[in-house]
Amino acid sequence: MELALVIAVVLIALAFDYTNGFHDAANAIASSVSTRALTPRTALALAAVMNLAGALISEGVAETIGSGIITPETDAHGMTVVLSGLVGAISWNLLTWWLGLPSSSSHALIGGLIGAGLAASATVHWATIGKKVVLPMVLSPLIGFLLAYVVMLSLLWIFRKANPNRAYRGFRAGQSVSAAAMAFGHGLQDAQKTMGVIVLALVTAGLHTGTDVPLWVKLAAATAIALGTYSGGWRIMRTLGRRVIKLDPARGIAADSTASAVLYVMAIGFHAPVSTTHTVSAAIMGVGSTQRLSAVRWGVAGNIVTAWVLTIPAAAAVAAVVYYAARLFLP
Known part of the structure; x- marks a missing residue:
C-alpha cells in the first residue's frame, strides 16, 4: 500500500510539474x-530548453519545499498529506489556467501542502513559511515592479537619440536572449x-534521508x-502579453531581464521559492x-492580484x- 502511494505521489508530482510548465x-x-520577435512555437521550444537547463542548477529551493513547509508523519497518512497537497495545487492551477489568470503555481503548491498538513495535524513550519514564502511573496513583485x-x-534615456527603427530592430532581436x-x-x-x-514523499516513506535531490x-x-512549457499556455499568454499593457520590444526586454534577475537572486542567494508569475x-x-x-489596464491587473491573494x-x-476524503479509504 505504501509503495503504491509513493508511486502515486511521484506521478502526481510530475503531473503538477507538467501543469506548472504549461500554466507558466x-x-x-x-x-x-x-x-512578434519570436513565433509562438520557436518561443516555446526556446523556453522548454532553458527550463530544462535551469531545473538542473542548484537545489536550494527544493530543500526549502522538501523540509521547510511541513513535516508529515512517516506512514501512509503522511503520504496522503503530500498527495492531497499536490491535488489541491493542480486543481487551482487548472482553474486559473482555464480562466486565463496568471496565478502562482508555487503558492498553489505551498498552499496545498499547508492545507493538507493542517487537516492532518502535521507539523507546519510557520517560521520558515514567513521568512521564505510570505516575505519574498510580498517583496519580489515590489522589487520587480520598481526595478523594471x-x-x-534608463533604456529610454540611453537610447533617446537613437534611430527609432534601428533601436526597435535591435531590441526585437535582443528579446530572444531576455526570453531565454x-x-x-x-x-x-x-x-x-x-x-x-518528491524528496518529501521519499523521506516520508523512509526511502530517502536528508534533503539532497537524487x-x-x-x-x-x-x-x-x-x-509542459512546450505544450503552451495560450490563455495566460494573452493576458500577460496583450491585456495588461501593449508591450514593445524594449519594454519586453526590460520586464524579462528584471524578472529573471529577481528569480536568480531569490533562488540561489536566499533559497526562497518565489513566484515567477x-x-x-x-x-x-x-x-x-x-x-x-x-x-496599464489596472482592472486586469486587479483581477491578477485577486488571484494571487486567493x-x-x-x-x-x-x-x-x-x-x-482520502482518509475514508485508509485504514
Missing part, C-alpha cells in the same frame, strides 16, 4: 510573442519545487516542466507605468477536503 509558459514567452520601472527609464533568461529562471525556481515534494528526481522534474507580471506593470499610469487559501482548502 506565458511568463517566458508573452513579451517576445506579443511583439527604473531599468525602462526568463525561462532559465523559471526552471531554476519552479522545477525545484516539484523536486522538493539525480533521477532532477531529470524527471526537469523533463516534465520542459514538456508574480515577479514577471509586476515587472510588466512596472515597464508599462513608464509610459503613463493609464497605460491562491494559497484556495489551494489549502481543496487539499484539506481531498485529505479528509
Whole structure:
C-alpha cells in the first residue's frame, strides 16, 4: 500500500510539474510573442530548453519545499498529506489556467501542502513559511515592479537619440536572449519545487534521508516542466502579453531581464521559492507605468492580484477536503 502511494505521489508530482510548465509558459514567452520577435512555437521550444537547463542548477529551493513547509508523519497518512497537497495545487492551477489568470503555481503548491498538513495535524513550519514564502511573496513583485520601472527609464534615456527603427530592430532581436533568461529562471525556481515534494514523499516513506535531490528526481522534474512549457499556455499568454499593457520590444526586454534577475537572486542567494508569475507580471506593470499610469489596464491587473491573494487559501482548502476524503479509504 505504501509503495503504491509513493508511486502515486511521484506521478502526481510530475503531473503538477507538467501543469506548472504549461500554466507558466506565458511568463517566458508573452513579451517576445506579443511583439512578434519570436513565433509562438520557436518561443516555446526556446523556453522548454532553458527550463530544462535551469531545473538542473542548484537545489536550494527544493530543500526549502522538501523540509521547510511541513513535516508529515512517516506512514501512509503522511503520504496522503503530500498527495492531497499536490491535488489541491493542480486543481487551482487548472482553474486559473482555464480562466486565463496568471496565478502562482508555487503558492498553489505551498498552499496545498499547508492545507493538507493542517487537516492532518502535521507539523507546519510557520517560521520558515514567513521568512521564505510570505516575505519574498510580498517583496519580489515590489522589487520587480520598481526595478523594471527604473531599468525602462534608463533604456529610454540611453537610447533617446537613437534611430527609432534601428533601436526597435535591435531590441526585437535582443528579446530572444531576455526570453531565454526568463525561462532559465523559471526552471531554476519552479522545477525545484516539484523536486522538493518528491524528496518529501521519499523521506516520508523512509526511502530517502536528508534533503539532497537524487539525480533521477532532477531529470524527471526537469523533463516534465520542459514538456509542459512546450505544450503552451495560450490563455495566460494573452493576458500577460496583450491585456495588461501593449508591450514593445524594449519594454519586453526590460520586464524579462528584471524578472529573471529577481528569480536568480531569490533562488540561489536566499533559497526562497518565489513566484515567477508574480515577479514577471509586476515587472510588466512596472515597464508599462513608464509610459503613463493609464497605460496599464489596472482592472486586469486587479483581477491578477485577486488571484494571487486567493491562491494559497484556495489551494489549502481543496487539499484539506481531498485529505479528509482520502482518509475514508485508509485504514
